[in-house]
Amino acid sequence: MSLEVIQLSKIYGQQKALDNISFKAEKGQILGFLGPNGAGKSTTMKIATGYLLPDEGDVKIHGLSVLEKPKATSRMVGYLPEHNPLYLDMYVKEFLSFIGGLYSMSGKTLQSRIVEMITLCGLEREAHKKIGQLSKGYRQRVGLAKALIHDPKVIILDEPTTGLDPNQLVEIRKLIKDISQNKTLILSTHIMQEVEMLCDQVVIINKGKIVAADQLKNLKQASGKSILLLEVEEKLELEWFTPIGEVSFQNKEQTAIQIAVNDSPEGRKQTLQVLQKKGLTLLSIQVKERNLESIFHQITQSS
Numbered sequence: 559m560s561l562e563v564i565q566l567s568k569i570y571g572q573q574k575a576l577d578n579i580s581f582k583a584e585k586g587q588i589l590g591f592l593g594p595n596g597a598g599k600s601t602t603m604k605i606a607t608g609y610l611l612p613d614e615g616d617v618k619i620h621g622l623s624v625l626e627k628p629k630a631t632s633r634m635v636g637y638l639p640e641h642n643p644l645y646l647d648m649y650v651k652e653f654l655s656f657i658g659g660l661y662s663m664s665g666k667t668l669q670s671r672i673v674e675m676i677t678l679c680g681l682e683r684e685a686h687k688k689i690g691q692l693s694k695g696y697r698q699r700v701g702l703a704k705a706l707i708h709d710p711k712v713i714i715l716d717e718p719t720t721g722l723d724p725n726q727l728v729e730i731r732k733l734i735k736d737i738s739q740n741k742t743l744i745l746s747t748h749i750m751q752e753v754e755m756l757c758d759q760v761v762i763i764n765k766g767k768i769v770a771a772d773q774l775k776n777l778k779q780a781s782g783k784s785i786l787l788l789e790v791e792e793k794l795e796l797e798w799f800t801p802i803g804e805v806s807f808q809n810k811e812q813t814a815i816q817i818a819v820n821d822s823p824e825g826r827k828q829t830l831q832v833l834q835k836k837g838l839t840l841l842s843i844q845v846k847e848r849n850l851e852s853i854f855h856q857i858t859q860s861s
């Protein structure tokens with residue numbers, strides 16, 4: 559296993575930020591590590607990268623403990639922290655050379671790796687500038703190049719696309735997808751659409767505890783719910799549909815509704831029965847799969 563979080567707990571003063579959490583990530587996968595603000599994501603990632611010590615538990619990187627072998631494990635991990643700390647007075651190349659030096663890289667190996675990272679991260683036009691002169695998106699790219707310079711096996715990205723413009727978003731997501739080949743990538747983000755685009759596996763943490771851990775497709779199936787969009791000619795009453803699921807109006811005329819049906823086939827059957835019983839004239843009906851955003855909402859609100 560590439561990364562194993564084992565019964566991890568962390569207490570800050572009186573507060574238990576992590577409460578006995580465990581999960582695993584495999585090579586070739588992007589694992590979405592999700593949770594509301596303050597859930598414990600950054601704390602977990604900081605422990606996995608050796609920046610912080612746990613109170614209990616361990617993280618293993620390719621079988622090695624971050625507590626017992628901090629040097630060896632830190633060489634296997636590349637980390638882009640949430641606030642991407644960079645030296646603004648350094649030139650891009652100078653900075654990458656400095657970081658490479660911290661991993662004992664030097665000479666031609668380091669120089670060719672810097673060129674490789676500059677190309678991979680789309681930094682060619684900015685490579686001769688000082689980091690302080692770069693836009694937010696290009697600073698993120700420098701942060702990614704920094705996380706990747708030593709060719710780590712496990713890459714941990716904490717909200718890598720926050721604050722990027724729509725064009726940068728597309729490019730950075732493509733870059734994340736590209737670098738995930740043959741690596742283990744942990745991606746923490748609040749953008750559920752991004753998780754749907756990039757991740758295979760999802761772990762959701764809430765108040766320091768794991769509340770869901772599964773393949774994204776299984777999580778969607780297991781939620782059992784689907785959304786039914788319905789429009790008729792007549793004015794509707796919400797209470798006709800409340801036994802079927804959560805219902806809300808979709809227009810001010812109150813002729814269109816959305817129902818989050820509790821059980822998909824049964825819910826559809828019951829909806830048609832209501833239409834028949836009330837003698838309503840159907841204009842359109844549509845079934846939508848629930849998206850991750852509504853599943854996230856459901857899981858983190860109820861736990």
Ligand SMILES: Nc1ncnc2c1ncn2[C@@H]1O[C@H](COP(=O)(O)OP(=O)(O)OP(=O)(O)O)[C@@H](O)[C@H]1O
Pocket residue numbers: 570571573575593594595596597598599600601602640
């Ligand atoms: N150094 C610290 N001292 C005290 N409490 C802390 C410290 N770092 C984090 N915490 C608390 O631990 C909890 C988990 O914080 P953490 O930063 O891990 O959450 P997060 O899931 O990354 O949140 P966000 O999505 O807002 O970045 C929070 O309640 C936070 O206030």
